[in-house]
Amino acid sequence: MEKSADRPNKKKVVAVVGGGLVGALNACFFAKRGFDVEVFETRDDIRTAKVVKGRSINLALSHRGRQSLKSVGMEDKIVSNGIPMNARMIHSPNGKQSPIPYGKKGQYILSVDRANLNKELLTAAETYPNTKLNFDHKLQDWSPETGLMTFVRPDGSLEEIKADLIVGCDGAFSAIRKQFLRRSRFNYSQTYIPHGYMELTMPPINGEFAMKPNYLHIWPRNTFMMIALPNLDKTFTCTLFMPFEEFEKITTGDEVMEFFQKYFPDAIPLIGVDALKRDYFRLPAQAMVSVKCSPYHIGDKCVLMGDAAHAVVPFYGQGMNAGFEDCIVFDEIMDQLNEDFSAVLPEYTRVRVPDDHAIADLAMYNYIEMRAHVNSKWFLFRKNVDDILHFLMPGTIIPLYTMVTFTRTRYHQAVELWHWQDRVINRGLLFCATGALLGGSYLLVKNPPDINKLSIPAEKLWNRLLAVWTT
Amino acid sequence: MEKSADRPNKKKVVAVVGGGLVGALNACFFAKRGFDVEVFETRDDIRTAKVVKGRSINLALSHRGRQSLKSVGMEDKIVSNGIPMNARMIHSPNGKQSPIPYGKKGQYILSVDRANLNKELLTAAETYPNTKLNFDHKLQDWSPETGLMTFVRPDGSLEEIKADLIVGCDGAFSAIRKQFLRRSRFNYSQTYIPHGYMELTMPPINGEFAMKPNYLHIWPRNTFMMIALPNLDKTFTCTLFMPFEEFEKITTGDEVMEFFQKYFPDAIPLIGVDALKRDYFRLPAQAMVSVKCSPYHIGDKCVLMGDAAHAVVPFYGQGMNAGFEDCIVFDEIMDQLNEDFSAVLPEYTRVRVPDDHAIADLAMYNYIEMRAHVNSKWFLFRKNVDDILHFLMPGTIIPLYTMVTFTRTRYHQAVELWHWQDRVINRGLLFCATGALLGGSYLLVKNPPDINKLSIPAEKLWNRLLAVWTT
Structure with a gap:
C-alpha cells in the first residue's frame, strides 16, 4: 500500500479498527480534519450483507450521542428515523401502567435501530474522499511502536498498512486491546453480571x-x-x-x-x-459484560474508544452515547493541542478515563435500581421531591438522570453532584420530618386522642413508627 | 509421548504448568496421590542455571504455607533454613526503633529465600518416580476441551501431551489464564498500584x-x-x-x-x-499487580492456582502462603469428592474464590495501613486493646493479623469476623468513653476546678472536646 507515515508530503494516516457505530462515527471526525482515514472491519459490509450478526438490543439515543452526530452533520437524519420516548411506562404485575417522565416536558430519548444507524454512519464516512472502508479485514498483528498493521482477507491474502494513529473501536472484545493487556501497568477489569x-x-x-x-x-x-x-x-x-x-x-x-x-x-x-x-x-x-481499563493509549500511536475502552451494561442507556461522546471529546482535545498525537493521547486518557469509569459504575448501579427500586415508594417520593426542587432551583438541584441524559455534564462530575445533592436533600427531609414529629407530638400532648377511637390499633401504630425509625 | 488420557489402564496425567513455588509444591501433592505428573517450565532449571531471572522479594512464610509444606513432608527442612521474625521493628524518622509483636509470645513468621525454597521443592517433586520435570518448555497452545497441549523447546521442536488435568501455576502473567480470558462469563481484573x-x-x-x-x-x-x-x-x-x-x-x-x-x-x-x-x-x-478472577476452572480439565489465579500485592505477606494453601484446599476437596475432576473443579472455584478475593483485598488494605496507620496512636491503642481482649477471650476476640497469619481460618471468614469484632470493640470503647465522660462531668460539677489554674486554657480544652465529638 502506498500510504505510509514515513513518506513526507503525504497526509497522516489514521487507521480506525472496527466499522461499528463508534468506528464509523470516528471515521467522519478524522476525515473532517483531513486525515487519510482507513476503516478496517472484520465482517462484511452490513449494507450489503444478507445475514447481519451481532448485538441487537435497541439503542436509546440521547443528548451526548446527538451532540456528537451534530458535529458531523448527522443529527437530523438520525433523529428523523428515531421514535421519541418521553417517559418510562411501568407495568405492575396486575397490569396497571404508570408513566414516569424522563425529564421536563419536551425532554425525551430516542429509540433508534442499531443496524440502520450503523449503515447511515458508514455511508456518511464514505462520502469523504479521504476515507476508505475496508471490509472483511481481520487484524492479524500490529505494533504500537511503529504503527505497522497486518490484516488477513477471506482469501488468506495479507494486507499491510503503516498508520500514524491507530484508533481501536473494535468493541467489548477488542482485538486491539489485547496488545494493551500485554503491557505493564495497564489496569483492566471485565465483569460479567x-x-x-x-x-x-x-x-x-x-x-x-x-x-x-x-x-x-x-x-x-x-x-x-x-x-x-x-x-x-x-x-x-x-x-x-x-x-x-x-x-x-x-x-x-x-x-x-x-x-x-x-x-x-x-x-x-x-x-x-x-x-x-x-x-x-x-x-x-x-x-452482558462491563469493561473498564486505563490508560486508553500507548505512546503516540494508539488509542481505544467506545466499547473497546469501556463496555457498560445497558441499564442506563448510555453505552452508545458514551462511545459517541468519546469521539467529540477526542476531537475537542485535538483542537486544544493542535492535533499533536503525543500530547493529545495522554490528555485524552487523563480526561476521559474518570468519566467512562463513572458511567460504567452508574450503569451497574441502575442494573439494580431499574428492576427493583423503580417500584418502591421511596424511589417515587424522592423522584417527586427532586423534580420539584429542580423546578424551583433549576441551576442547583438537577436530577442525576437529567444530567446524564440531557446534558454534557462530565459523567464523573454528575456523580459527584448527585452525591452532594443527595446528602443535602436527605438532610432537608430529615429536618422536615423531625419538625413534623415535634409539631405532631406537641399537638398530641395538647389534644390527646381517645385511643379507643383510632382507626389503627395503637399497637400497630407503634410497630409502624418503630419500623420507620429502625430502618 | 506415550502418556495419554485416552489409553485405559494408564494412570491419569496431570500437567502442572509452571515450575515456580506453587507449581513445584502442587507436583508433590499430585504425585503423592499417584498421578502421572508432568511439570512444564518455560525457564531453565534454576538449580543449574547460571543467571536466575525473576522476582526476588523475600518471602514471609507463615502458618498456611507451613501446613501445606507439612502435607508433603517438607515443613521441617524449609523452616530450618528460615529466620524467625517475632515482631515488626518500626524505625521512626529520628532513628528510634519500637517493636510491635506479630502475635502472642512464640508466634513468628519466617524470612525465607525464594530461590532456595523453589529449588528444594523441585528436588522434592523429582524424588517421586511418577513425576517428570520438563524445563525450557514454552506453552504454545492447548485445548481446555481435549487437554491436548503443545510446547516449544529452545531448538524450535514441538512436544505434544494430552493431559487429564491441566493445573495453571504459571504466575501473575499466566499463559494458561489467557485461554480463560477468551471465554464468556470469565470475570477478571488486573490492578497495578x-x-x-x-x-x-x-x-x-x-x-x-x-x-x-x-x-x-x-x-x-x-x-x-x-x-x-x-x-x-x-x-x-x-x-x-x-x-x-x-x-x-x-x-x-x-x-x-x-x-x-x-x-x-x-x-x-x-x-x-x-x-x-x-x-x-x-x-x-x-x-506490582493485583489480579482477581473467577471461575478458576474450565470444565473438568483445567484449573488455575497461585498467582495465576490471584496475584496479590506483597503487603500482607500472604502471596505465597495463599498459593500454598490453594494446593492443600484442592487436596482436601480431592479427598471429599474422590478425585472426580468434574466435581472437584467447580467445588474448588466455589470454595476458594471468596477466600482469595478476601486476601487480595486485605493485601491492598494493608498497602495503606503498613506505610501510614502503623505509625498512628489510634492504631497502636487499638492494637493494645485487641491484644488484651485476645488474652482475656482468646476464643472470641482474635486480631485479624493473627487469624490471617497464624491460623487457617478461611480468609473471607477472617474478614467477616474482623468487621464484627471491630464493631463490638468500637462500641465498647464508645461506651467506656461515654461512661468516663459522664463520671468526669459529675466529678467536675461536684468539685468545680478553679478555671484559672487549669494547665490548658479552657478555650483550647473546649476546642479539643469539640474536635473529638465532631470527627
Missing part, C-alpha cells in the same frame, strides 16, 4: 403499535425485568433480563407460559402465545 | 547482621516506606516502596543521598553511601 438477556418481538396489532409507542415500557420484577422499545415498523423489541440460572430453569413451552402468566400476564396476548413458546428457545440468553 | 519497588542490600557488619535479625524492619513514611528482611548470609534485603513518579524524580546519586538523609538517615551507614548511590540506579523500580 449474573443476568443474561433475551429478545422477543411484539408485533403490531391491526397495523398499529400494540402498546403506547412513545414510552420505554418496563416490567420491573426485582430480581429480573422486561423492557420494550418501539421500532419504526410498529413492532416493539422486548428484552427480558434475568439471572442465567432462571433462564435455564425454563425448559418447555408450558413453563414459558407459566412464567409469563405469573410475571408478565399483560404481555402474553401482545407477544402471542405461539411466538412466545417458540422464540424463547430460538437463542440462548446472552451475557 | 501506583507504587513500584526497588531492592537494596544491607551487608553484614563485622560478620554480623547490621540490625537485629529477628524482626521485619519497617520505615513507614506515609506515602512510601522501606522494609528489610534478614537473610541466612547475614545480609538484609531492603525493599523501598514508593510511587513511580517519586522514583523518577531522583536522578542523581546526590539526590538519592538527600532523599535517604531526609527519610531513612539510620539506614545510610548500614547500606553504605557508595552502594546506595550505585544500587539505586541498577534496575528501574518494578511494578
Whole structure:
C-alpha cells in the first residue's frame, strides 16, 4: 500500500479498527480534519450483507450521542428515523401502567435501530474522499511502536498498512486491546453480571403499535425485568433480563407460559402465545459484560474508544452515547493541542478515563435500581421531591438522570453532584420530618386522642413508627 | 509421548504448568496421590542455571504455607533454613526503633529465600518416580476441551501431551489464564498500584547482621516506606516502596543521598553511601499487580492456582502462603469428592474464590495501613486493646493479623469476623468513653476546678472536646 507515515508530503494516516457505530462515527471526525482515514472491519459490509450478526438490543439515543452526530452533520437524519420516548411506562404485575417522565416536558430519548444507524454512519464516512472502508479485514498483528498493521482477507491474502494513529473501536472484545493487556501497568477489569438477556418481538396489532409507542415500557420484577422499545415498523423489541440460572430453569413451552402468566400476564396476548413458546428457545440468553481499563493509549500511536475502552451494561442507556461522546471529546482535545498525537493521547486518557469509569459504575448501579427500586415508594417520593426542587432551583438541584441524559455534564462530575445533592436533600427531609414529629407530638400532648377511637390499633401504630425509625 | 488420557489402564496425567513455588509444591501433592505428573517450565532449571531471572522479594512464610509444606513432608527442612521474625521493628524518622509483636509470645513468621525454597521443592517433586520435570518448555497452545497441549523447546521442536488435568501455576502473567480470558462469563481484573519497588542490600557488619535479625524492619513514611528482611548470609534485603513518579524524580546519586538523609538517615551507614548511590540506579523500580478472577476452572480439565489465579500485592505477606494453601484446599476437596475432576473443579472455584478475593483485598488494605496507620496512636491503642481482649477471650476476640497469619481460618471468614469484632470493640470503647465522660462531668460539677489554674486554657480544652465529638 502506498500510504505510509514515513513518506513526507503525504497526509497522516489514521487507521480506525472496527466499522461499528463508534468506528464509523470516528471515521467522519478524522476525515473532517483531513486525515487519510482507513476503516478496517472484520465482517462484511452490513449494507450489503444478507445475514447481519451481532448485538441487537435497541439503542436509546440521547443528548451526548446527538451532540456528537451534530458535529458531523448527522443529527437530523438520525433523529428523523428515531421514535421519541418521553417517559418510562411501568407495568405492575396486575397490569396497571404508570408513566414516569424522563425529564421536563419536551425532554425525551430516542429509540433508534442499531443496524440502520450503523449503515447511515458508514455511508456518511464514505462520502469523504479521504476515507476508505475496508471490509472483511481481520487484524492479524500490529505494533504500537511503529504503527505497522497486518490484516488477513477471506482469501488468506495479507494486507499491510503503516498508520500514524491507530484508533481501536473494535468493541467489548477488542482485538486491539489485547496488545494493551500485554503491557505493564495497564489496569483492566471485565465483569460479567449474573443476568443474561433475551429478545422477543411484539408485533403490531391491526397495523398499529400494540402498546403506547412513545414510552420505554418496563416490567420491573426485582430480581429480573422486561423492557420494550418501539421500532419504526410498529413492532416493539422486548428484552427480558434475568439471572442465567432462571433462564435455564425454563425448559418447555408450558413453563414459558407459566412464567409469563405469573410475571408478565399483560404481555402474553401482545407477544402471542405461539411466538412466545417458540422464540424463547430460538437463542440462548446472552451475557452482558462491563469493561473498564486505563490508560486508553500507548505512546503516540494508539488509542481505544467506545466499547473497546469501556463496555457498560445497558441499564442506563448510555453505552452508545458514551462511545459517541468519546469521539467529540477526542476531537475537542485535538483542537486544544493542535492535533499533536503525543500530547493529545495522554490528555485524552487523563480526561476521559474518570468519566467512562463513572458511567460504567452508574450503569451497574441502575442494573439494580431499574428492576427493583423503580417500584418502591421511596424511589417515587424522592423522584417527586427532586423534580420539584429542580423546578424551583433549576441551576442547583438537577436530577442525576437529567444530567446524564440531557446534558454534557462530565459523567464523573454528575456523580459527584448527585452525591452532594443527595446528602443535602436527605438532610432537608430529615429536618422536615423531625419538625413534623415535634409539631405532631406537641399537638398530641395538647389534644390527646381517645385511643379507643383510632382507626389503627395503637399497637400497630407503634410497630409502624418503630419500623420507620429502625430502618 | 506415550502418556495419554485416552489409553485405559494408564494412570491419569496431570500437567502442572509452571515450575515456580506453587507449581513445584502442587507436583508433590499430585504425585503423592499417584498421578502421572508432568511439570512444564518455560525457564531453565534454576538449580543449574547460571543467571536466575525473576522476582526476588523475600518471602514471609507463615502458618498456611507451613501446613501445606507439612502435607508433603517438607515443613521441617524449609523452616530450618528460615529466620524467625517475632515482631515488626518500626524505625521512626529520628532513628528510634519500637517493636510491635506479630502475635502472642512464640508466634513468628519466617524470612525465607525464594530461590532456595523453589529449588528444594523441585528436588522434592523429582524424588517421586511418577513425576517428570520438563524445563525450557514454552506453552504454545492447548485445548481446555481435549487437554491436548503443545510446547516449544529452545531448538524450535514441538512436544505434544494430552493431559487429564491441566493445573495453571504459571504466575501473575499466566499463559494458561489467557485461554480463560477468551471465554464468556470469565470475570477478571488486573490492578497495578501506583507504587513500584526497588531492592537494596544491607551487608553484614563485622560478620554480623547490621540490625537485629529477628524482626521485619519497617520505615513507614506515609506515602512510601522501606522494609528489610534478614537473610541466612547475614545480609538484609531492603525493599523501598514508593510511587513511580517519586522514583523518577531522583536522578542523581546526590539526590538519592538527600532523599535517604531526609527519610531513612539510620539506614545510610548500614547500606553504605557508595552502594546506595550505585544500587539505586541498577534496575528501574518494578511494578506490582493485583489480579482477581473467577471461575478458576474450565470444565473438568483445567484449573488455575497461585498467582495465576490471584496475584496479590506483597503487603500482607500472604502471596505465597495463599498459593500454598490453594494446593492443600484442592487436596482436601480431592479427598471429599474422590478425585472426580468434574466435581472437584467447580467445588474448588466455589470454595476458594471468596477466600482469595478476601486476601487480595486485605493485601491492598494493608498497602495503606503498613506505610501510614502503623505509625498512628489510634492504631497502636487499638492494637493494645485487641491484644488484651485476645488474652482475656482468646476464643472470641482474635486480631485479624493473627487469624490471617497464624491460623487457617478461611480468609473471607477472617474478614467477616474482623468487621464484627471491630464493631463490638468500637462500641465498647464508645461506651467506656461515654461512661468516663459522664463520671468526669459529675466529678467536675461536684468539685468545680478553679478555671484559672487549669494547665490548658479552657478555650483550647473546649476546642479539643469539640474536635473529638465532631470527627
